[in-house]
Amino acid sequence: MFSLPWLELSRFKRHTITRLAMIVIAIIPAIYGGLYLASNWNPTDHLDKLQAAVVNEDVGAEKPDSDGETLHAGDELVDEITPKGEGGFDWTETSQEEADKGLSEGKYFAILEIPKDFSQALVSTGGDDPERAGLQLRTDDAHNFIVGQVAGTVLNEINSGLNKTTTSEYVNEVYLGFNDIHAETKKAADGAAELHDGSVELHDGTGQLVDGTTELDKGVGTLRTGLGDLDDGAGELKKGSGDLADGADTLAKSTTEAKNGSSELADGAGQVADGTSELRDVADETTDKAEDLKRKADDLVDGARPKLERAEGDFDDARTTVRGDMDDRIKQLQKDYPDDENVQRLADDMNGLGEDLDSAHTRASDAKDEAKRLEGPVTDAVDSVMEKIRAADKKVGQLDDGAQKVSTGADDLHSGLLKLDAGAGKLATGADDLHSGAVELKDGTAKAKDGADDLKDGSSQLVDGSTELDKGAGKLVDGSEELADGLEKGLEQIPTYDKNDRDHRSDVVAVPVDAEKSKDNAVDAYGEGLAAFFVSLALWIGGMITYMVLNAIPYRALASSAKSSRIAWAGYVPGLLFGVAQVAVLYLVLTFALDFSAGAWLWTLLFSVLIAANFHAIHQLCVAALGGVGRLIALVLLMIQIASAGGTYPVETAPGIFQIISPFLPMSHAVNGLRTLIAGGDMFIAGQSAVVLLLMTLIALAATVVVCSRKRMVTLTQLHPSLSL
CATH class of the missing domain: 1.20.1170 (Hemolysin E; Chain: A;)
Structure with missing residues (x-):
């Protein structure tokens, strides 16, 4: 069963160049996958290497009702983002002229412009005529389009932080105002209670006054x-x-x-x-x-x-x-x-x-x-x-x-x-x-x-006046008691907030919805998220390289009495062995060079071997059936699968034709299953993908057997092909 495959492999021991060819076949996928993943492993963590300019023209503003306290929000924003890495980019404070020149020349990837009335607009939220504070972030797509998209995300984060801080400060003042209202109402309530006590004493005094004036009248x-x-x-x-x-x-x-x-x-x-x-x-x-x-x-x-x-x-x-x-x-x-x-x-x-x-x-x-x-x-x-x-x-x-x-x-x-x-x-x-x-x-x-x-x-x-005064003092006692009771009841309805409570409530009101993003089966880096796609691409390239060096089938065996299935198997086993070697070398490079990790290592390796087996079976079929044209078809399949496999964006975002053909292409299932295993997801999905890949592999091998059977008869077209690659 393995004699013909071994015979096919033994010819690579004859010369040094053939031995080197075996090494190249094993490491090409690792080089391809490693280079692509290394270049895209974690780009968002290195945004601080991109230089950006911040132009601060803010002149500051006086806070309302603050006894001369001023706000310099522009300076505070610059101080917050200019430490390297704190504001997304490597921000440098410059003049407007220098920033414009740097953006046009490609020195700066973005410019954050803070207007003159930035602080004034922020403090206006506590006044009678509130205004929005404006920031402008400029990029140049002529230098890099992706940086413009990333800069938009950075601006949203800065804007969200400013909105939260501004709203929190405003709401904090509102809650502090409640404390002031409560304190003043408490003073009013205490004053009303003292007024009531004083009115009671006054009423007692007016009673004594009436008695005294009566006695005075008698004495007079x-x-x-x-x-x-x-x-x-x-x-x-x-x-x-x-x-x-x-x-x-x-x-x-x-x-x-x-x-x-x-x-x-x-x-x-x-x-x-x-x-x-x-x-x-x-x-x-x-x-x-x-x-x-x-x-x-x-x-x-x-x-x-x-x-x-x-x-x-x-x-x-x-x-x-x-x-x-x-x-x-x-x-x-x-x-x-x-x-x-x-x-x-x-x-x-x-x-x-x-x-x-x-x-x-x-x-x-x-x-x-x-x-x-x-x-x-x-x-x-x-x-x-x-x-x-x-x-x-x-x-x-x-x-x-x-x-x-x-x-x-x-x-x-x-x-x-x-x-x-x-x-x-x-x-x-x-x-x-x-x-x-x-x-x-x-x-x-x-x-x-x-x-x-x-x-x-x-x-x-005096007796008459003191009598009227005593009656008025009695009414004052009743009125002051009602006032004191009313203020005490009103005081119970006015809340007070200590500093911690104000800070907490201000944060809640400033960001009433805590939209926290959570990931199931999260990967550690952006590169690990792309690994399923690039590993699949690397193994597909590995299959193409393998059957550029190896014969798809041992053509001399076609003239022998060996069965077509044995001949097809003899051409497939060497490719499969190279595929296993490609998988091993690729994951060694990813693990030690890029610190790659998988949720289920064993199943990830076995599934990757299945992917290599499937891809090599397809490449064997293309080359065995069509020769050089088959390699061209394999390249066309690669381009079609890149567009329809959903390796970067979900396939649902692609045009309809790609969504239709995606389930019939092996790379779609390879990417889907491998992504699930790397992230530690549902094994049932990986199992489904493995079954589909196994069926496609068996179909490709069966088709190769049919091709071998047909290859036993030589036609005039084969003797004189119209195109040779």
Whole structure:
């Protein structure tokens, strides 16, 4: 069974070039597949080797409501992408002129242009007229079309990052605004609670005010009654002081007359004896008048002083009431109601009344002190006069006993009458002063009485005003309580967010949908994703190379008695062995040179061997049946399969004709099964592909057997072919 295949292979041992040909057949697929996969293994990870320019013309902008804080988004974007590899490309910040020149010359593969109003547009999202911030990315397809597509992806990533950051900052400010609203509402709620507490205290105070003003009104009534009594007493004092003044004037006149008489007595001492009877009559009359004057003086002294003391006490009590308790209450009212005109007017009236009472008290006190001061001298003077009058009367009575003593007694009488006259003058002056003070006291008490009437009217108005104020304070208590309750309920509805919560919510709102891409049976690199296609291409090329060097069938055996199946097998086995060698060398290169890995290594190798077996069977059939034309057909099949195998893009994206023929081409199933095994996918799909490839292999081998049978007969066309390749 293997003698003919071994015979076909043994001829390659004869020469060095044939041995080298065997090596070339084994390594060509590895070179082809390795080079293509190496060049496309992971291009997206090396975008940082592509130079790109960034032109930043942004001038910055002031953030709204930030106390002068500015945003330089252009500078921030440049700082973010210019570190090598951070922004997709190797970005270099340049001027617009240099960037345009570099793009046209191919130095830069892309230009990112940041406009002047970039920051202004970003901060406008927090203002009244929001605008979109624009970025422009320019590429030149004349240098590389794919770079333009990749640059679009890079721009989308930059744009998405900026949108997320901008939206996150804006939403963060919104959530921060909720905190401010909550804080201000909390202050308002606290203020409303304090207002309620204050209104309760105010209501209590107005209640006390009503009680106090009522008591004040009663006290003012009592004061008015007392001032009426005081005014009556002042009237009596005025009348009594008038009588005292008249009596003192009479006394003064009498003492003057007595003084003049005593002078004449002294001068006419010699005539005493002759006028003794007349002198006794005068002395008796003088004694009677003096006694009467003494009684009146005693009555005046005894009556005036208690009344003056009582008047002083009444004025002092009234002044104490007004200046003490009433003044304190008025001051409290002024403190509680500094803007109330009635309270201010009441305070002014009370102040005027206090000043009037102070003046009246002073005058009453002065009158009392003056009366008290004069009480002793007047009494002493009157007593002294009376004693002298009595002595004079006694002496007149004794005139008959000693005329010699008349001159001395007359002198004594004259001296005493001089003192009496001086004392009587002082008494008259004091009585006049007392009368004047009593008149002023009467005027003061009249004014005080009038002031008390006004005070009574004011206190009555104060009672009415405080009552209305108490009612208003009650309404304020109810209103402030409703306000405080409403603000507390509203405060519960206003959320607050700490920094972590704001950051989380801002990120969620900025990117509400987290579109995360996941891959089932993911491969490690872009090259591994293309490996199924390029391995299939490499093995197809390997099959073509194999049957360029090997004979599709041992043609000499056609003239022998060997069966056609054996002849076909003899041509297929060497190719199959080279196919296995191609698979081994190819995967060794991929594994150690490109760090290739497969999800199911054993099945991947076995399936790759099946692919090589199928491709070699097809190439054997083409060459055996058509010779050089068969190789051309194999090349055409390669081109058709590249277009319809779905090696790079799914075959569903290709035109309809390729979708129709794809299931009938071996490379489609080779790519499909090999891709599944490399990624570690569904083994059932790989099994289906293996079955199809096995059937195609058997069909190709069967067709080759038929070709061998027909090759045993040589035709004229075969002897003289029209085309030889």
